[in-house]
Amino acid sequence: MREYSVLIGGQAGDGVRQAGQMVARIFNRLGYYVFGYDDYPSLIRGGHNFSLVRAAEKRVLNHNPEVDVIIALNKETVEKHAWRLNNNSLVIFDGREQIGVEGSKVLAVPMSAEVRKRRYHPLTRNTYALGIMAGALQIPLEILKDVVRSMLRKHVEENLELAELGYEEGKNHAIRRVEKLDNDPRPVLTGNEAVALGAAKAGLRFYIGYPMTPASSLLHYLAAHEDELNVITVHPENEIGVAMMAIGAAYAGARTMVGTAGGGFALMVESLSLTGQNEIPVVFVVNQRPAPATGVPTYTAQSDLHFVLNAGHGEFPRVVVSPGDVDEAFYLAGKALNLAWKYQVPAIILSDKHLAESYMTATFDESRVKPEEPVLWKPNGEFKRYLDTETGVSPMAFPGTPGAIVKVTSYEHDEYGITTEEPEVITKMVEKRMRKVKYIVEELKREETVKVYGEGETAIVTWGSTKGAVVEAAEKLGLKVIQPLYLEPFPTWAMEKALKGVKKLIDVEVNYGGALARLLKTYGIHVDAKILRYDGRPWTPHELEEKLREVV
Amino acid sequence: MREYSVLIGGQAGDGVRQAGQMVARIFNRLGYYVFGYDDYPSLIRGGHNFSLVRAAEKRVLNHNPEVDVIIALNKETVEKHAWRLNNNSLVIFDGREQIGVEGSKVLAVPMSAEVRKRRYHPLTRNTYALGIMAGALQIPLEILKDVVRSMLRKHVEENLELAELGYEEGKNHAIRRVEKLDNDPRPVLTGNEAVALGAAKAGLRFYIGYPMTPASSLLHYLAAHEDELNVITVHPENEIGVAMMAIGAAYAGARTMVGTAGGGFALMVESLSLTGQNEIPVVFVVNQRPAPATGVPTYTAQSDLHFVLNAGHGEFPRVVVSPGDVDEAFYLAGKALNLAWKYQVPAIILSDKHLAESYMTATFDESRVKPEEPVLWKPNGEFKRYLDTETGVSPMAFPGTPGAIVKVTSYEHDEYGITTEEPEVITKMVEKRMRKVKYIVEELKREETVKVYGEGETAIVTWGSTKGAVVEAAEKLGLKVIQPLYLEPFPTWAMEKALKGVKKLIDVEVNYGGALARLLKTYGIHVDAKILRYDGRPWTPHELEEKLREVV
């Protein structure tokens, strides 16, 4: 498989992330599938940030720790990442200084000095570097220029000029020729962007969020695209305000989603329970990061699974989906919003920093997502907000509907929504609400709820963003991979099918305790080994391969 | 077994609860074991309240739906509860009206009228009624008078007078003679009171709470006994304030407990997670009631188990205890506080309305609870708040200690408490914290963690307050009962032992889904049948017997 990896490193504020995305777009336009990973500490200026961009002939869902090119915006980058270089690789270094890196060609170009000399914006340096890279990899300059034009809003001319300048220098030190493939370029999206678009396609009207890494970019993205997506974004005083506003807006008839990380979600738990009682549909995006508490805010984890599954006092149905790539994020976000509205239950999109902020080639078919009809009250006869039906779903109406008095409540209640303390009514209403699970399951049985990759007697079970690295490692080792997309209601039927013929089951996650393995146990499925990490970093296929060999 | 049951019914504001407690104390002084259950809707005046008091030769942990005496402060009480009467029972009715109750003697006495005539406080009526009851059951008047003197603060003389008056009337209609038993009277406590005393005995310094049924009475009780127990109580702005103040106070060195119901706990979840990261010991009392959301606030449930077990983002050790009666509440509250401090973990006392507010004879040995020493820093050498030790427990110091700079944090951190993002340090600190579980388990292995009653091949597994009804029903049917006192760390070792020889396992709980059964499944234990209710009412032995017969 033809593939290339590029690392860009520098300080926070150097525009590392954007440069990485530009690299991804360049390869995208060359017909490659791309994946980009950002690693950055929790600070605004300084520190060390890097982006790892991988481009390949086939779809890739993870970065490669080894790289062909390092764009080092400072010396620290070379020092920290030289180990990633393979033979015949290239280091593009900002400086005059001669630095030696074994086995690699080093192109030291005083880019900042050049930029300063011209009094250009410091960030134009990145385009300069990308010009050098394009030249050295014999990528047509026009492609880079196109990317500059489509991605940058400011200082476009200066950037184009520096792109050219760099290109000329790079050309003289060509190390290889990146061939153009015969694919049309495709959208490159982060998990958060895919969730935003999937929800928008399913009729999202309000997105309400309080900034929190790694969910802030979901808020920012939707705020920036309000008019293109017919979505209104709101940033309230805190997460309790977020959740309660969302419930209010949904009560008034607007499809509403909120997003946060574990700590923000913790503050929404009482409100979540409210949606369990008043049956108002709200979608919660929970992007995991290392915890407890503030933890390691800009890194990744999968340690909120059981929290999310069990959050809220009392018993009520909920939907929990777990996308592992941008296509799944798009589909499942749409599905979560639709399920929430069709069954009047809360739905949670459980993602993590690694999926939320990494960018990758999207291949989804947007026509598969559209607003599905909820059960609406027909204005004939009396309206009972909590009519006890066979499916447990009561036809909805919204305030402003003549003839319908819409009473919703946090108390246990009768069909009209009036408070009750009668044991028979309580029993009936608990059963009404819980009955929905059966019908959600029926609908899910018609959906893809568990993904299976490859085959064999040894299978890996994993979830969320970790599936990227797992699938790639498993392919190499000839192992089967099983990835549940739904965690609640748990697709036991599909798991059973997926597990047929499996003799050995290995669990791979990014947490300490093996959360998925624990969940599986509740459903009678036992894993034979667990491969876990909990240092804030996602698995890479290479690391996994090694670990898997040990246990297989 | 000699046993008597008395029901007192009336409106909210009629002092039903206190009258019930007086009945309990009367029987207590006669040497009986007592149990009192209060049933009341969520309102302040009006509605229908009743107390069911049961007195028996042997320890009883539940009320009996059938009663020997009904004290009906209004007619509704007779109408609602006549079905509870057995033969040769007595109805003491406030009124002149002749009401017929089949098979029972009705004593219609215009008590209110009498009280009004004398211009006494309306609540003195209850003592009047108790006087009648004492007379009719041939209970020495002195005992009632003693109870009046010890329990009432106001209008004592009037009450004594009415007691006498009632006694004379009751005597004339004696239905039976309640014998005095040869036991000394024992303290009669609610679950909340037992938790309060157990924690106080283990060195509690601060109790912080925001009112919420059924935890308010814990706050009230400790507030009323501040000086007797050396406890300081605080009622802050909301539950987030509660939890954060508690963490602050514990950081400063004070043993601190908070208490609430599910909805208030939902607001504390972020703070709970903070204790997981900063390792500050706090005890959380969570008294369950029917949910989701506000639910049925004055009734009972066991539907927050998985919420409490999994609350908080990220992974961290916690202790969850589940008392089933006041003795267990006393011991486990003490143990929870001690474990929290010895291991620097959050501990949760999971109770419910039925235990928290029902009163029963206590038989605990208070000497078994005392403050156990936490690991404290010895002022030699450098202080590192998060010193990585074999047990994961770092010696503590509190601000104000010369030589110790005590830095605690919500971020992942190094041993000094300084923020880190380094993968190796993160890994090490996660392991340090999680390692404590092993040592907690070692300590628990020396404790009684699972209770076993009776024996046989068919066993019932249950938890919390439900054990009262279960044990009684099981005794009748000759079944074994298994009751875990600790839910986290889960005492697998003791369960294994308890389950030896058990062929059929039946789960009894007060929730919809069978929360304990689900938990057991994670530990590989399968139940064969579940007996569940979720109408806000506790099981009674009589109802259970029937259900059990169906499945056994």
Add this chain to the structure above:
Amino acid sequence: MTVVSLETYAENTWCPGCGDFGILAAAKAAIQELVREGTPLENIVILSGIGCHGKIVDYINVNSFYSLHGRVLPAATGIKMANPELTVIGFAGDGDAYGEGVEHFVFSAKRNTDIVLVVHNNMVYGLTTGQYTPTSPKGYQGKSTPKGSPEEPMNPIALALASGATFVARGYAANKKHLIWLIKEAVKHRGFALVDVLQPCVTFYNTFPYFSKHVYDLQEEGHDTSDFMAAMEKAREWNHRLEGRVPIGIFYKVEKPTFEEELLKGRRPRQMPYIDTVSHVLKQHI
């Protein structure tokens, strides 16, 4: 002229004589008048928190949202922003609005969302049996503070003013006509409107005797409702001690753009079409 019936079958479980009855009667009358004056009944939404006051939603047959303790205001804001045509009136307790969820109070005032907040200010937690609230006087002995509340009461009128509220008023549960007027004025006001209502809790803190003697009408005595500093002075004239005269009426009233106007900028969320495709956005990602 027909009057819309707002009765429900829910049994009223307030204590006999409770100040809440006065608020209920005034609220119903105000709603009836609003309907008579042209507001479609179906466009009225009421909300409540948790507490004795909260039961009001069960007693008025109109769209309602029985919220969580302290969370009337963000829910009301969500409703209003999703459908600005609705008339949104929240009923909250003093524990509820000024304690548990006071952050939303500050922010609703700051944002100037066009909603009404009627606070049943009985200076106690009624439903949880009479503990001190943010507005109880210092020294108040409830079950959580048998030695007396250690805190000075909050001044919600001053707090609303400082937070940016554009309509700030106080009513008294026993002055029904005045209260109806206040609620209607509050509804007609474009922006966040606080109606703090002195609501005696006959069971735990019977302030009827005091208030009935000591309230006086700001408007009758003359007060410039457009003057912030004058409003602040009046706000500070009395603060929840049963001492001195107690001003009721409108303290402050000014016009400012509302939150939903500024947020929506003419968009009508309920009328906006669902998008057909996201392809135009996907193009930006190539």
Add this chain to the structure above:
Amino acid sequence: MTVVSLETYAENTWCPGCGDFGILAAAKAAIQELVREGTPLENIVILSGIGCHGKIVDYINVNSFYSLHGRVLPAATGIKMANPELTVIGFAGDGDAYGEGVEHFVFSAKRNTDIVLVVHNNMVYGLTTGQYTPTSPKGYQGKSTPKGSPEEPMNPIALALASGATFVARGYAANKKHLIWLIKEAVKHRGFALVDVLQPCVTFYNTFPYFSKHVYDLQEEGHDTSDFMAAMEKAREWNHRLEGRVPIGIFYKVEKPTFEEELLKGRRPRQMPYIDTVSHVLKQHI
């Protein structure tokens, strides 16, 4: 005269030029002076919220509690009530103290807990990349409000006053000497002391040029700090628009009993013995 070193080994990761450096320098100097004047170093506890400002606790070698976002104040209150001998100084962000956890701000002021709150008021969420906060001017364009913030800014000085704070001040991160003085005055004040500090965020909202020109010293121009209404007037003189003069200094200062005094009534929690028995209480239950 020796100066206690407050350095830690933590790498400072604020943006070069950030206003937080000024606050750090002033806080360190104030602590050093307090120690020199007799406060035992071990009796000083600092706290912070989450945000750029929060890192300050990593940079000062003294007891510290790195709290949650918005939760400095209840933690500080808990510390103070458990050990009133400690000097408790909280550092919080504007998003932190005035947004996420503003209920605690209102209540800390109301209670008059003897703690200091230094707010790094940069009018943006720094650490989450520059979104609008409660103090951002209306129209502020951050990533969550690309069309401009729809809300008027909060006036924290007015809010503190209305909430009952007994010491209300504003400093400027670039006026180190003045800020040291303010922090020390705040520490010496018995009761809740707010020091709102204008703290330019050079990356997302560089207000240095504006403030350096427009701040003026209340005390220099003469201001009666015991007059509530005068303080309120001054509070309203400027509210987070880059327009007009900006008063700094002490707005208000009065003496009132503190929360912990009223709560503890002489009890010293850390010195109270554990009880030996509960039998005296059990007796009441027979």
